[in-house]
Amino acid sequence: MSISRTELKKFTSLNRKSKRKEHGLFIVEGEKNCLELLKSKVEIIKLYVSSRLIDRFPNGEECSINSLDRISQLKNTSEVIAICKTPLNESYKNDGKPIIYVDSISDPGNLGSIIRSLDWFGYKHIFCSKDTVDAYNNKVVMSSMGSIFRINIHYREFEELRKEFIDFKILITSLDGEKINSSDFVNKSILVIGNESNGVSDDIKKQSETKIKIPGYGLAESLNASVATGIILYELSKITLQK
C-alpha cells in the first residue's frame, strides 16, 4: 500500500508547529511509543507499518520503508508511524496535588522528560507558558515515552493561570531558596519550573510566596531542569502518596 502524494505532503509538514496546529495532527514514531498510543484514548488517523512489524500492528497499513522514511522525523527511520489527532484537554480539577507550570522550557527532551515524570507520579495536567516548546514536537513526544497520551497539556500565560487560581500559593525554585520540604506544598499551590538558562522569569518571581531549593554540595551551578523537576515531584510524592 502506498501513501498518496497529498497525504505525504501533509504528513511531512507536521514537523512544523504551525502545520500541526493547522491540521490538528501530530506524529508518533517507533514501536514502543506506538504500542503505548494504541492503549491510549488518542485518536489515530493513520498507522503506517513496515512489513517486518505488521504482525505486531495488525490494524496498520503496510507500507514501504521508503514511504516511512519520508514521514519520519528521526535520523533512523521508524518502522511504525502514526498520524494522530491532537487530543482535547480535560479541564483541570484540583486533586490535592500542586499545579505544575513550566515557564519557557525550550528543550524538547526536557519537556518530554517532565511529562514522563508527571505521569510517573500520578499527575494528570501540566500548564505551560506559551513560549514553551510545543508538546507535540516529535522530540517531546519521543522523550515522553507514551506519557504524553495521558497528560492534559494546557498552554496558558501565567497571568491567566494566576487569575483562575487566585488563592493558590506560588512556589519557585531559587538558589537563595529554603531547602525543599514536602510540607511547602500545601493544597492549592502552583509550582513554577523555570527556563533552562534563565530560570523563572522576573514577573513570576515577584509574585512568588515561597522559594525552594534542592540542597547541593558541589560546584555545579544548577541541575538540569527535568532532573530538578523530578526531584521536587519525588519529594512531593511523599505527601501526595496518600491522596
Next chain:
Amino acid sequence: MSISRTELKKFTSLNRKSKRKEHGLFIVEGEKNCLELLKSKVEIIKLYVSSRLIDRFPNGEECSINSLDRISQLKNTSEVIAICKTPLNESYKNDGKPIIYVDSISDPGNLGSIIRSLDWFGYKHIFCSKDTVDAYNNKVVMSSMGSIFRINIHYREFEELRKEFIDFKILITSLDGEKINSSDFVNKSILVIGNESNGVSDDIKKQSETKIKIPGYGLAESLNASVATGIILYELSKITLQK
C-alpha cells in the same frame, strides 16, 4: 588570525570518538561552558573566539565565524570553541558516598545530565561500562554544563570494578524493588544505573544484593534514566550531607 589547514582537519575530526582517543583531545563550545572550562584544571590547547566575544576571552585567538563554523559540532555555530586535553583521572578514594556505575547509558544528554547531578551532589567520580557513550562526545560535554571538568570519569567493565571493590554491596533500580530509602546506601556500596531501554544487564542483576525503586503512581513504565539517577542522588544526599 586563521587556523592552519592541518589543525582544522585535526580539530574537525574530533567529532569521532576514535579521533578523540587518538589525539587525546576533545572540544568545548559556547560561552558558558568555556567560562567554566577556564575555571577548571583542564588543559586548553587552543581557544578560538569570535571578534564579538574576544573581550570576554582575552587569552583566546580571534578568528572568523567561518573557521569556528568548521570546527563547531553544533547546529548553531559557537562563537567560542576550546580544544582541550582529555584530563587524566584522579584515582578513586572512598569518601563514604556510594560508587555510581552507569551500565550502557547510550543517550549523551542523559550521561551529561547524570554527571551534572553528581557534581551538584558533591561526587568526584563516575564509573561507566565500556559501551556507555563516550563522555567527551560533544553532546555529553554540552549537557554536563561544565561539571565534566570536575568529575573523574572511569571507563571500566563491571567485573573489573567488582574485583576491585569486592566487599561493596551492589544496588540496582528495579520495578520489583523496595521503596528507595537513604539507609539502603551504607558505606561501601555500588549503585548501578541501567540502560535507557533495557535497564540493568542480567549479569549485574544476578550479583545485586539490593533492589530499590522510586515509588510511582501513574501509568508511566519508568522514569528517564537521568531523572531517576537525580532522585536517587537526592535521597542519598540526606545521609551524605553530613560527610
